[in-house]
Every structure is written in C-alpha cells, then in structure tokens.
Amino acid sequence: MSHEAVFVDLDNTLYPYQPCNEAGQQAAWETATDRGYDVSRAAFESLYSRARAAVKREVSETASAHDRGLYFKRAIELQAGTPNAADALALADAYWDAYIDALSLFDGVRETLDRLRDAGLDVAVVTNLTTRVQLRKLAATGLADRVDCVLTSQEVGREKPASVMFTVPLARLGVAPADAVMVGDSVASDVVGANGVGLTSVLCNNDRTGLTGRESPDHRIESFRDVTDVVL
Template identity: 30%
Template sequence: MCLDVDDTLLDGQRASRQGLRELVGTDRAWPVWERTTDDYYARFVNDELDFDTMCVQRTKAFFAAFGERIDDIEAARRENIRMAAMQRAWSLFDDARPCLDWMRDSGLRLAVITNAPSVYQRKKIAAVGLADAFDVLVISGEVGVAKPDPQIFEAACEALGLRPGEVAHVGDRLDTDALGAARAGLHGIWLNRDHRAPATTEVPTIASLHELPELLVGDLPAVPVPELIP
C-alpha cells in the first residue's frame, strides 16, 4: 500500500493557512497564496527551481500581487516566519493514524510516495510521529522523478518487492496520485476529502481514510486500467 503525505495523511492546507495567517494577519489572502503556490511548486517539481529558490520567489510573487515589491532578503525573512508557523501547525488528519494502524495490523507493507525535497519531507514525517510507520519512503527529491511520472510509482513497487498490480496508491490529487498510479499499473485510489469536481468512475474514490479498509478488502478494479493506457 502506497500513500501520499500532504493533504492525504497530513492536513497540509490547514497548516499552510495558519502559516500565512501568522505572516499577514488574515485569511482573505489565501486564494492568492494558493494560486501562487500551485504555479511555483509546479516549477519546483519540474526542476525549474530548487526548493529554497522556489520559496523565496513564491513569496516575492505573492506580495507583488498586492503591489508590494520586496527583495530576496526580505522575502526569505518573511518566508522563514511563515514556514516556522506552518511547521508548528503540522498535524495528521483524524483518520490517518487509525487507517495506518489497521493496514499495519493487516500485514500490509506500507510506502510513502511524495513530491517534495528530501530533508523537508523527512522532517515533516518525523514531526507528526510517522518516522517508523512505513517500510519505504519514496521522495521525488531523492529519486529524481515526481508524480505522476510512472517511474516514481515503479520505484515504490520495486522497493516493496511487489508488482504494480499488487500495490494500491491513495492520494488527494486525482491526476497526480490516483490516475498517475493507475497509468503505472497500480490500483489508483482518489481521496476526495472535499467532494471536489469532477467526479470520476475511472478510479475508486473515497471521502475519508476511514473508507479505505473496506475498499481494500473488497474487489478493487483490475489493473492496468485499459482506458488510461496510451
């Protein structure tokens, strides 16, 4: 069993909102921060920017959207404030630990597949008490490829000693996690906590990790999913 981390096990959005709130004193700027983060994080994932540069450039772009021009030094200072507040707010979703415990008690081998820099993500996993929860950690910053590239899913299966068709992956992003896993021959599962559109019948969908055990002991669709394979 493979799992994403942010907004799957860890409530990353809540922590990120808390960090921004401490920096600017309001929630009203959240949509701008979210759009800016989507843009700049994609550049990090695509190796256009390293993580530290991405953080500084994102902060500069965010404040520029409100007409304030700041230099790299000031952007780094503000980012450090935001990052520290966010890290203090890191916490698991209520359904994460019970689900992980059930899977471990059921004898499943567990892996993380996450798009992030190595040191940062390992620190996060340890901070929420999951340092010993997984057999394998597959982090894009370590393996050199990122979801939805099939190679990162294949790397996880190889590390688990299993074939893709014997492995399921669950995450909160439909294309990056669920469909990406399905295209790599795994059982992709979409964790749609917020009931976001579009609904899909291409992969199984759950609204909570509390629903995952029932899905796993039931009949998952055969893989690979024919309509997803080029």
C-alpha cells in the first residue's frame, strides 16, 4: 500500500517523557523551596498529584488538562490556602525549562523524519497538549523544520482520539484517510483515533497485548525508526 502522509505523536513517541517530567518536577520543587514554601519533595509530589487530578476532572479531554500552570496554581492554593500568581508562574517556568533541557530524542528520529520527507511523504505532528509547549519541544530538538504540519489539541478544542484531531491535518495536507499513517505510543489516543477515521494505525513503544476491535493497531513497531518498514 502506498502512503502520502505520516502523522506522528510527540510525547513518548519521539522522545521519552519520564526523564523530562522528573527533571521538571525537581526544578519546580526547588523553586518552591527557594520561594519560601516549607515542603518536602514527597509532600510536593503529593500536592502536585492532587492538583493535577483536580484539574483533569474539571477540564478533561481538553489541552488545559495538561497545563502545568494550572497544576501549580492549584497546588499552591492547596498548600497556602490562597492563590499566588507570581509563584505559580515561577514554578511552571522552572518545570518547563528543566523539562526542555532534559529532552533527548529517541535514536534515529531525525534521520527517520528526513527519510520520510525525502521519499515525498508529508509529515504532521498530531499531539495532545498546549501549542506553546509543544512548539518549544519541536524547536529545541530541531524537529520544527522537519515537519509539514503541527496540530495540537489546543487548536481544535478536543483531544485525540476525537476525529477532528485527524481530519484537520488531513484537510490541511490534502490527503485522504486511507493514504495516511498514524504513529503513536497510546492505544486510547493514537490507535483508537486513527482506526476511527480510517488511517493506518501504528503502535510504537508499547508492548500492551490483548488488543481487539478499535484498539487493535494495524502495525506494531519497537522504535520510531521502524516506521520506514511500514510506509516505504
């Protein structure tokens, strides 16, 4: 089967998320203690988790559900009993600065994207999160100039697996669903979403088994560089 476009998820598909998140949380905690909050790292993580859960309940299935600024704003309110805009901004900035500094792509990502585009395929990053943060990641890793389209869930007001997250980049690139591939690490977001719209679904960096129906990917690959075996 020939393909005209490859859609790729960003987080945990092109780079490992956990080391970045750990670096970000450490930096945010250090900033909190520097600004006078008497809280241990363990207590800080507990506050963060409670705040994150509350935000996700209130704004689920939107890009705001991932907004660290909202998490830290709520965490400060839980800790101090009152909002503090300056501190919330400082913690969020510290988190994302450290996160970006720790970001390192999986082996072969740049080379694979170059191969796809050299072969005449359009490449789109289709990602759940806020636009500014995702653009920072793409710029910091040198990927911004290697893709033809970027769509974040903030732009359309819905998150994968919502069909609009796939139909919008299809329309922008002028590609039919049957001619596009979606590569991602999430069954619920990437595979289910792609299957629902009619894209070829490729599950990457995920060894989950027993998948059936809309959760069943068309292909599995162990690393992103293997996507060329599917589309070229």
